Amino acid sequence: MKRFVAIAAALGLGLAGGLAAGAAKAAEKLKAAWVYVGPVGDFGYSYQHDLGRKAVEKALGDKVQTTYVENVQEGPDAERAIERLARDGNKIIFTTSFGFMDPTIKVAKKYPNIYFEHATGFKREKNVATFSARFYEGRYVIGQIAGKMSKTNTVGYIVSFPIPEVVSGINAFMLGAQSVNPNIKVKIVWVNSWYDPGKEADAAKVLVSQGADILVQHTDSTAPLQVAQEKGILGFGQSSDMAKFAPKAQITAITDDWDPYYISRVKAVLDGTWKSTDTWDGMKEGMVVLPPIQNVPADVKALAEGTMAKITAGTLKPFAGPIFKQDGSQVIPAGKELDDPAILSMNWYVKGIDDKLPQ
């Protein structure tokens, strides 16, 4: 009898222990982490991702604990940073730059129980999802505005690296500009950095001295727009609304709103419904947002807003045929449009661009 009591007690204890552990687990916060290529204070791309992280904290409150690592170099450093976050017990890790693609996949294979989300890439695994925004939709719109607004018919375009996201942006811009102004020229300068305010400003000044009267950037700092403001010309912001830096120069900006996506993905982990998916949302879903258009005449504003409405409704596709490459060969005939894989792997320029694409 005594023995039976002892066993029952032991069982009871064990059971209670198990229950206690369960309770502790429920109260434990889900850890989510973000990896940024630039500083959160860049007021551009990484800043915008960090707004998304803060939105997750706000929406899910006690249930999550978020961290981030900023200024992570694309390459071996990224692998180390991601792996450390994995070892620190994060359940979901967002890696937010194209160059983090291979490091993310590598670490994901080592940690099959952790979910990874890679931005702007194309490699997926069972535990790696990808997400991106259709930035090019916004670039088509600003292309139209630039085509209407340029007096010198010359646009200066400052870019970072020749990856598909950037190249499709240039092409969409050019197609938009050509749709309203067949004589438009685009001068392209690669600064080989996502983020170097000094270099971006230098490139901007050089382009202005070569006759550009509209500046477009696919780099992350506000420097080119500041140059536009100083020189009395127009430009477009990137990633964030940069109107404060260039109130007279910024027409609009291509901003990314990651908040809804991040909240839904972290929620999915909490609910146990996370799956590897491939998300590519645009204006329709509210992932690409253009702040109110200013510094242009009413008719140009109306044109741009009309185009945005058509893109949102799905009746206008920026990459609808006919599209020709620089050498004149046809990529897609009239009546058809480029499919997503073709846009995601774009490594050619459309006809009319004067630059040689770095390979």
Next chain:
Amino acid sequence: MLEATILTIITAATPLLLAAIGELVTERSGVLNLGVEGMMVMGAVAGFGVALMTGSALLGVVAAALAGMALALLFAVLTQTLVTNQVATGLALTLFGIGLSGLAGERFVGQPGVRLQKLDIPGLTDLPYVGKILFGQDILVYFSVVLVLVVGHVLFRTRIGLVLRAVGDNHGSAHALGYRVIAVRYGAILFGGAASGLGGGYLSLAYTPQWVENMTAGRGWIALALVVFASWLPWRAMVGAYLFATVTILGFAAQGMGLGIPAQFLSSLPYLVTILALVIISKNRLVMRANTPACLGQSFVPDR
């Protein structure tokens, strides 16, 4: 177009030149401070912050120099008084500076800054072609050129310069002769910090008047390399800084004109050309040996 290009080159060269001249003096005293990037970025955030709060870009410039000096003082206490390893301490100083500036500058992000005014002398600044280049710069550009002349003069034509170089070349002998090695090095480190801070302040007050984290983007390292390739001679550092800026800007210009030269090649060109040019002008081994501070990076502990 030529005028605009030259103006852009001057802006690009000035922060490199300021930081390089400061580090050159530090290294001439035998101290290797790898914290240039950290001191620059602290100068950038302090300059921006003070200018924003007081509305005066000039006060910002002063603050930038003081911030660089403050970080340099930390380096001096660690390496000279506490005799820590200079390489490790310098690297740590850079990391510390980048981190601290990010923290201090958090509330400055996204705020338009105060721009350092350019000189405007009626009559002179409006001169065709040369007016804006010679008479239309901000004070830091003129200061950087004057600094090269003054440092060159002091190093090679004055007693202070002689003592500084003696300390850098043979601290044992300098000490035996009764010179206060540690005090001289403190001075040289602080000077280097102030100049690096100014270089950073130039970025956040004149180059791109804004504060964003890490905005120096590696310029401190380029300045460090310039000092070595300039074989520790001020005028060569100036040649190096301007050459680097010129090739960078011409690379952008070539891209804008659509010359079809690969962009990656153009962006590596400033490094190649600068190294090549400075190696060629430094090929005289005697000059090189005479100008390399023999005690560079070595700690000094007076034995009595």
